[in-house]
Amino acid sequence: MKLNINLEKKLGSFSLQVKTSVSGERIGIFGASGSGKSTLVHLIAGLMQPDAGELYLDDTCLYSRRKGINLTPEQRRIAIVFQQAMLFPHLGVKANLLYGYKRCKPQHRKIDPEALIEILNLRHLLLRGVSNLSGGEKQRVALGRAVLANPRLLIMDEPLSALDDSLRYQIIPYLRSVSEEFGIPYLFISHSITEMQLMTDQVLVIENGNLSGVSTPDELARTNMSQNPKGYLNLLRLTDPVMLEGLFHYPWGTGTLIVSYGKEEGESLFELSSRDIILFKKNPEAISARNLIECRVAEIFDSGGRKGVVLEAGNQKLVAEIVRTAAEELEISPGATVFAAVKATSFRRLG
Amino acid sequence: MNLSPQDITAIGLSMKIAISATLLSLPFGFATAWIMVFRNFRGKLLLEVLVNLPLTLPPVVIGYFLLLLFGRHGWGGAALRAAGVEFIFTWKAAVVASATVGFPLLVRSIRLGMESIDRQLLQASRSLGATWYDTLATVVLPLSFRGMIAGSSLMFARSLGEFGATIIVAGNIPGLTQTIPLAIYDYASSPTGTSMALALCAVSVTLSIVILLLHEVIGRKLENGRGA
Amino acid sequence: MKNAQKSMQRIIVALFAFMMTALPAMAGQLNISAAASLKESINEMTEKYAATHPGTTFAKNFGASGALAGQIENGAPADLFISASTEWMDYLGKKNLIDAAGQKNFAYNLLVFAGTTSKTVKGMNDLTRLDKIAIGSPKSVPAGEYAMEAMKKSGLDQKLTGKLVMGKDVRECLTYAEMGEVEGSFVYRTDALQAKKAKILFTVPADLYSRVTYPMALTTTGAKNDDAKAFFTWLQGGEAKNILKKYGFELK
Numbered sequence: 001m002k003l004n005i006n007l008e009k010k011l012g013s014f015s016l017q018v019k020t021s022v023s024g025e026r027i028g029i030f031g032a033s034g035s036g037k038s039t040l041v042h043l044i045a046g047l048m049q050p051d052a053g054e055l056y057l058d059d060t061c062l063y064s065r066r067k068g069i070n071l072t073p074e075q076r077r078i079a080i081v082f083q084q085a086m087l088f089p090h091l092g093v094k095a096n097l098l099y100g101y102k103r104c105k106p107q108h109r110k111i112d113p114e115a116l117i118e119i120l121n122l123r124h125l126l127l128r129g130v131s132n133l134s135g136g137e138k139q140r141v142a143l144g145r146a147v148l149a150n151p152r153l154l155i156m157d158e159p160l161s162a163l164d165d166s167l168r169y170q171i172i173p174y175l176r177s178v179s180e181e182f183g184i185p186y187l188f189i190s191h192s193i194t195e196m197q198l199m200t201d202q203v204l205v206i207e208n209g210n211l212s213g214v215s216t217p218d219e220l221a222r223t224n225m226s227q228n229p230k231g232y233l234n235l236l237r238l239t240d241p242v243m244l245e246g247l248f249h250y251p252w253g254t255g256t257l258i259v260s261y262g263k264e265e266g267e268s269l270f271e272l273s274s275r276d277i278i279l280f281k282k283n284p285e286a287i288s289a290r291n292l293i294e295c296r297v298a299e300i301f302d303s304g305g306r307k308g309v310v311l312e313a314g315n316q317k318l319v320a321e322i323v324r325t326a327a328e329e330l331e332i333s334p335g336a337t338v339f340a341a342v343k344a345t346s347f348r349r350l351g
Numbered sequence: 352m353n354l355s356p357q358d359i360t361a362i363g364l365s366m367k368i369a370i371s372a373t374l375l376s377l378p379f380g381f382a383t384a385w386i387m388v389f390r391n392f393r394g395k396l397l398l399e400v401l402v403n404l405p406l407t408l409p410p411v412v413i414g415y416f417l418l419l420l421f422g423r424h425g426w427g428g429a430a431l432r433a434a435g436v437e438f439i440f441t442w443k444a445a446v447v448a449s450a451t452v453g454f455p456l457l458v459r460s461i462r463l464g465m466e467s468i469d470r471q472l473l474q475a476s477r478s479l480g481a482t483w484y485d486t487l488a489t490v491v492l493p494l495s496f497r498g499m500i501a502g503s504s505l506m507f508a509r510s511l512g513e514f515g516a517t518i519i520v521a522g523n524i525p526g527l528t529q530t531i532p533l534a535i536y537d538y539a540s541s542p543t544g545t546s547m548a549l550a551l552c553a554v555s556v557t558l559s560i561v562i563l564l565l566h567e568v569i570g571r572k573l574e575n576g577r578g579a
Numbered sequence: 580m581k582n583a584q585k586s587m588q589r590i591i592v593a594l595f596a597f598m599m600t601a602l603p604a605m606a607g608q609l610n611i612s613a614a615a616s617l618k619e620s621i622n623e624m625t626e627k628y629a630a631t632h633p634g635t636t637f638a639k640n641f642g643a644s645g646a647l648a649g650q651i652e653n654g655a656p657a658d659l660f661i662s663a664s665t666e667w668m669d670y671l672g673k674k675n676l677i678d679a680a681g682q683k684n685f686a687y688n689l690l691v692f693a694g695t696t697s698k699t700v701k702g703m704n705d706l707t708r709l710d711k712i713a714i715g716s717p718k719s720v721p722a723g724e725y726a727m728e729a730m731k732k733s734g735l736d737q738k739l740t741g742k743l744v745m746g747k748d749v750r751e752c753l754t755y756a757e758m759g760e761v762e763g764s765f766v767y768r769t770d771a772l773q774a775k776k777a778k779i780l781f782t783v784p785a786d787l788y789s790r791v792t793y794p795m796a797l798t799t800t801g802a803k804n805d806d807a808k809a810f811f812t813w814l815q816g817g818e819a820k821n822i823l824k825k826y827g828f829e830l831k
Contacts, residue, residue: 422758437710439760440711440744440760522711522744522745522755522760523746524741524743525743529745533745537718537719537745538718540643540646540649540718541646541649541716541718541719542645542648542652542670542719543645543670543718544718544719
């Protein structure tokens with residue numbers, strides 16, 4: 001999927017100006033509230049009219065002031081998953097799901113509704129009305145509805161913001177798998193870096209109505225490390241732990257990670273803040289923290305006034321965060337060996 | 352309490368005219384409410400004033416304007432006569448009088464209902480491939496039902512009580528345009544008609560109560576139906 | 580303080596004086612309720628009378644005789660009542676609201692059918708070919724009652740349902756005819772003579788309806804009023820009769 005964006009829009013005292021060209025299947029749009037990311041997305045979908053510029057999706061012109069082209073939303077085939085699901089209250093689940101499907105021209109119908117219903121686990125909801133569904137169920141139906149419209153591009157506008165944490169990370173696998181299974185590229189809008197890391201390969205960063213950069217989720221996390229109260233959040237997928245003395249021992253890299261709040265069976269996603277990793281120049285030998293990992297410093301980067309230290313242990317990576325003076329004192333440099341200490345309680349299970 | 356055959360006719364006529372006025376106004380009321388809620392254009396304020404005007408004008412004034420417009424010498428009347436259509440002093444004029452007088456009530460109720468429709472639902476509909484008129488029919492219309500029912504009940508009730516405009520433009524013609532209010536007026540002009548007038552008044556009150564009850568019941572059914 | 584008191588005194592004196600001058604005027608005011616068809620003639624009569632009797636002023640109330648009777652019954656001020664049918668006079672008589680003993684017949688009239696239609700209308704039977712006909716509401720307008728009587732006697736009342744536009748008094752019927760809103764109306768001959776556009780199409784045969792009689796009487800309040808009694812007498816005199824003749828009323 002290729003998007004050529006060159007759009008301008010003025011709304012009162014707020015002014016949006018974005019000019020960029022991106023290619024990819026999973027693209028994120030990141031920004032704080034009021035930064036203009038919602039406006040940008042409305043412009044792309046045709047729900048708002050730009051003041052000037054051009055917009056191309058895969059070489060199809062969606063908008064060009066110069067040429068006098070402005071496709072209506074229904075002509076653009078860009079489906080949206082909203083923050084608040086926005087299911088039609090007067091229709092049941094099945095009717096909602098098929099709303100876009102019915103309006104899709106037969107030659108464009110690539111997706112099998114039955115397959116989608118299975119993947120999204122909606123079979124048992126089909127005959128129900130929509131007002132008594134839980135938040136997660138609503139978003140799954142909303143996602144199914146958008147996908148069944150067989151769009152060229154799926155826009156997900158903060159689809160997880162209204163859900164609580166446990167639910168959020170349950171839905172993410174659905175979002176990704178549906179897109180991958182049916183080959184639908186998406187634009188994922190969020191103000192959460194973690195969500196970006198899990199959902200996107202590239203991120204457009206919007207600030208005050210302007211594109212301040214295009215980067216990867218990892219770079220984004222690094223740049224925001226010092227501002228983010230949780231620093232850089234390391235995301236770890238750990239599976240099949242062994243229970244010992246009430247603690248979860250997960251295989252990781254060449255060794256084990258010991259986690260206090262894990263899950264006995266299956267795969268879990270954990271986040272570990274860069275600020276919860278303490279570095280030792282020498283092996284401290286006796287330490288209360290249950291995790292003591294010998295690592296090699298792969299890279300050091302600057303972020304605000306801090307230093308981010310990229311540690312390698314076997315084939316795994318962790319990012320730790322220390323102040324500049326600490327880096328100097330410990331003489332930390334790429335190639336050096338350090339010991340990273342992490343408490344078992346520092347791992348937060350996301351889902 | 353006794354009702355003469357003429358009274359029964361008046362009751363039947365009142366119902367027929369009220370139902371016709373409501374059905375006639377519904378499409379226009381819906382369209383007007385839609386324009387006022389979802390469209391912006393220059394002169395919108397003027398439209399709002401025009402639509403609300405019948406609420407503030409004395410009904411006789413409305414009747415008189417209709418008479419000027421559709422009477423012998425009005426340009427509307429000339430056109431109708433050319434088409435062979437009788438209008439003034441027929442039940443059709445009574446329908447138009449009731450429709451005009453009740454129109455602001457209808458539009459107001461539908462507007463309220465429409466304003467509570469989340470705009471993002473319409474955006475969702477468009478992004479799923481529906482044209483603006485498809486969205487209008489499959490999303491706006493169903494979600495406006497409650498407002499339409501509320502507005503219809505109000506309009507129906509108002510029509511049953513319509514007097515001023517009706518007597519001017521449709522006249523007091525038993526069997527043709529003499530509705531319940533006009534029949535009561537006829538009785539009231541005569542000192543011997545009190546008991547007959549009261550009988551019709553009782554009918555009028557009963558009808559109003561029935562309509563209001565129906566309005567509540569239907570309104571609740573719609574709410575519950577949505578919740579399932 | 581003294582100035583304020585003086586102003587107050589002046590105002591009170593002025594009000595009192597005003598009331599004193601107003602009272603005599605009220606004392607000489609006569610309230611007349613008369614059938615709508617008598618409007619022009621009564622207006623001319625009261626003008627003539629007032630010119631020669633400067634202490635008397637008139638408040639005139641014209642309308643359908645039935646409606647007027649209802650008003651008087653409900654306490655509307657009236658010294659003199661002139662009805663277009665005996666029915667409404669008898670109605671008040673039964674309620675002891677009029678001086679029945681002094682009741683006299685004021686005038687008589689003829690019922691006609693007048694209109695602007697171009698269709699041929701020569702008699703009662705031609706009415707079925709018309710689209711709309713105005714009559715006074717028979718419940719309260721004598722002209723309508725007479726018309727209904729004539730229609731029933733001609734066997735036409737069923738055939739004309741849906742064509743009859745009810746007017747609140749005979750003048751409204753005339754207006755409907757003048758404006759062309761109806762093809763014709765049942766009015767009195769005297770009303771038709773006032774018409775500008777409507778023409779008398781036919782006179783209703785006398786055997787089809789009771790004679791149009793205008794009884795007049797003083798109300799019980801009026802009977803106590805000397806000015807009212809004086810006017811009542813004048814109305815039976817020659818000057819009044821000349822005015823009635825002028826407008827086309829019959830006197831016997």
